[in-house]
Amino acid sequence: MLIIALVVIETILVLLALVPAQFWTRFLPNSTSAALDGPFPPVVAPLVTLLLYVLPTMVGFLCRGWQRALIFATLPAWFGLGVFLVSATFKIGPFYLVSADHVTANLSLLELFAALGALGWLGRFTIKLK
Template sequence: MLNIRIPAAEQKKTWHIIVIILIILETILVASALIPEQVWARLLSQSANASLDSPYPLSIGPGIIIFLYLLPAIIGFLCRDWQRALLYAIFPLWVGLGVFLVLGSAKIGIFYLVTSEHIGANINLLELFASLGILGWLARNLFKPLGS
């Protein structure tokens, strides 16, 4: 039987590339979720349901949401240490919220960031994504002894 071994450095590099691709995918999903319905209605003006569907058809909407919330856990699962799991899970949210807040404050004003409803919602999202990333990392460490 042919036994092929991949060097550890090459395997580690492959896992890093997969994690980076997942982070980019999560950033795109978070950014598209934060774009208001009015913008989607203007961008997708040829669609009758553009303001309801956002960029995704209504039929795959629940799948996109499930994928959006599974990605931080998957990213956390693929990380070797908890610091990276936490950082990589919330980084796309920081980017998406940063762009959203900059664009929102440009229209509404500088104090858009410090309104109580936005602070609470943003903190809750950061906590959720951080928790999902850490849960993914914990799952990795729980399953690691089983494979050893």
């Protein structure tokens, strides 16, 4: 149950991070840092970044099998990228996904979350051995 809660929190953070800065400046016109920090105050923004690294690692640590560690760690990225790509397709066109610079960025996000989940899973065995 804890793993699911962490995945949900991570998914929400990923979705908020993928929202374009123009939306936050229109949605939060009185905030001076909306374009840079989104809906988060500048004091909290570094914590959000930290959570985006720690949560997939914790999810990987809590999973017993490496397959589950990778699936649960990358699930928020898959979901967030899916929502983002569908919404971007309405505005930019159907080939947004396959343009070279976007493919690299999308794969980098998935690779990062997979690596963090794998490190968490490996950390489980490192701590168990000591």
